[in-house]
Amino acid sequence: MTLAELLPSIGCSTEPVLEEGLWPDGTHLSGADLVIGGIPATRLAARFGTPCQVLDEATVRSRARAFAIALPEAEVVFAGKSLPCPEVYRWMAQEGLSLDVSSAGELALARTAGFPAKRIVMHGNVKTSEDLKAALEYGVSRIVVDSFDEIAQLGALATHGQEVMIRVTPGVDAHTHAAIATGVEDQKFGFSLKTGAALEAILRVAEQPSLRLVGLHCHIGSQVRHVASYEETVRRMVDLIAKCGVRIEQLDLGGGFCAPYLPTESTFDLFGFAQRVRGTLNYECALHRVPVPRILIEPGRSIVANAGVTLYRVCAVKHGENRTFVAVDGGMSDNPRPALYGAKYAVRLIGRGGKLQPCTVVGRHCEAGDVLAEGVLPADVHAGDVLAMPATGAYHHALASNYNQVCRPPIIAVNDGVARPIVRRETEEDLLRRYL
Numbered sequence: 001m002t003l004a005e006l007l008p009s010i011g012c013s014t015e016p017v018l019e020e021g022l023w024p025d026g027t028h029l030s031g032a033d034l035v036i037g038g039i040p041a042t043r044l045a046a047r048f049g050t051p052c053q054v055l056d057e058a059t060v061r062s063r064a065r066a067f068a069i070a071l072p073e074a075e076v077v078f079a080g081k082s083l084p085c086p087e088v089y090r091w092m093a094q095e096g097l098s099l100d101v102s103s104a105g106e107l108a109l110a111r112t113a114g115f116p117a118k119r120i121v122m123h124g125n126v127k128t129s130e131d132l133k134a135a136l137e138y139g140v141s142r143i144v145v146d147s148f149d150e151i152a153q154l155g156a157l158a159t160h161g162q163e164v165m166i167r168v169t170p171g172v173d174a175h176t177h178a179a180i181a182t183g184v185e186d187q188k189f190g191f192s193l194k195t196g197a198a199l200e201a202i203l204r205v206a207e208q209p210s211l212r213l214v215g216l217h218c219h220i221g222s223q224v225r226h227v228a229s230y231e232e233t234v235r236r237m238v239d240l241i242a243k244c245g246v247r248i249e250q251l252d253l254g255g256g257f258c259a260p261y262l263p264t265e266s267t268f269d270l271f272g273f274a275q276r277v278r279g280t281l282n283y284e285c286a287l288h289r290v291p292v293p294r295i296l297i298e299p300g301r302s303i304v305a306n307a308g309v310t311l312y313r314v315c316a317v318k319h320g321e322n323r324t325f326v327a328v329d330g331g332m333s334d335n336p337r338p339a340l341y342g343a344k345y346a347v348r349l350i351g352r353g354g355k356l357q358p359c360t361v362v363g364r365h366c367e368a369g370d371v372l373a374e375g376v377l378p379a380d381v382h383a384g385d386v387l388a389m390p391a392t393g394a395y396h397h398a399l400a401s402n403y404n405q406v407c408r409p410p411i412i413a414v415n416d417g418v419a420r421p422i423v424r425r426e427t428e429e430d431l432l433r434r435y436l
């Protein structure tokens with residue numbers, strides 16, 4: 001296969017143009033440099049070091065706003081796990097979004113951000129008593145219960161009228177990676193519709209005088225591409241609402257809206273989603289003669305993924321039997337997604353051009369599976385070059401580890417020509433602090 005044939009097949013362009021949809025809004029080329037948030041990426045790498053995650057504030061805000069505009073009748077709840085960071089939570093609060101947290105730790109970040117408790121939802125298939133106590137103490141508005149054990153435990157801990165939702169497993173296949181498909185039967189999340197556990201949970205909550213059932217919740221998975229999966233979910237959830245005979249004020253459809261990682265992938269059809277889900281909900285509620293509940297949605301990835309770009313420095317280049325390996329100063333400790341889900345990323349060299357050749361970008365960790373991307377880079381790529389990888393705003397900082405005792409990168413917010421760290425680079429002192 002010639003290079004010209006190979007490039008389109010791996011989603012790469014031979015043209016010196018930016019791949020559409022992958023980069024933060026307004027990102028453009030200036031010569032061989034990439035300008036993000038009004039600042040050349042080579043300058044960001046020189047000033048803040050590498051690896052470094054750049055986050056474009058305007059892109060985050062505009063994606064958050066797009067949800068509010070598409071679904072003005074809904075409560076839009078940012079999935080805090082996708083980018084746990086007090087400053088990002090503040091942006092969400094300013095944009096009028098609510099926030100979901102799934103642990104006392106995420107709640108602590110929300111408290112630091114001053115996020116209003118009445119706009120916080122807590123969920124998670126395991127909430128320890130510490131998680132529940134922290135939620136009650138801060139007064140989070142709704143807790144999404146996920147097991148019979150939790151209903152009993154929360155019932156005993158809560159004192160008066162704690163609002164709860166019940167997490168339902170609707171049995172919908174969202175056609176996503178198995179590790180992030182959470183709507184199908186026979187798994188750890190939620191109460192199954194099929195087995196009758198969901199109906200039983202509604203009765204159990206009603207038996208707890210300290211709890212008040214306000215809604216049903218579901219989340220069919222992440223990186224979901226098809227609106228039809230949500231429509232089917234709505235049908236099943238409204239059927240449950242009709243069967244349970246209890247007034248359900250809120251219906252939380254979760255998050256999961258896909259984001260593009262490769263030039264061949266498209267963005268989620270948000271306005272199509274709004275129209276079709278609204279239509280299905282109204283139709284099904286009329287059919288079953290139940291009041292239309294208020295919709296909640298919980299986008300995470302679709303708000304932050306394409307606002308993030310990771311900058312790496314090339315440390316070594318090796319020519320294998322069939323491949324050229326370009327080894328960088330990060331890897332699976334800042335991006336475990338390729339190893340976890342076979343996730344694919346685009347990559348480009350910034351600061352200079354050159355004749356392109358296929359390369360395998362690998363990390364610095366002690367695993368052969370620490371591969372970040374298959375891409376095309378100038379044939380003379382060498383140590384010291386800077387690479388930029390788009391679509392790294394969601395579940396990167398969140399999933400980062402200290403594997404090989406590598407310090408985690410900072411997050412640098414950029415906005416209109418101004419750059420400022422909102423998460424600082426981890427240091428060896430940070431690492432050593434935990435050891436006794």
Ligand SMILES: Cc1ncc(COP(=O)(O)O)c(C=O)c1O
Binds near residue numbers: 082100254257301302
């Ligand atoms: C309950 C719940 N809500 C929302 C989300 C956010 O999902 P995404 O980032 O795919 O929008 C998740 C993660 O998949 C989740 O578990």
Ligand SMILES: N[C@@H](CCCC[NH3+])C(=O)O
Binds near residue numbers: 081180337
């Ligand atoms: N960690 C997953 C998403 C999980 C969504 C949370 N329920 C990813 O990076 O794709």
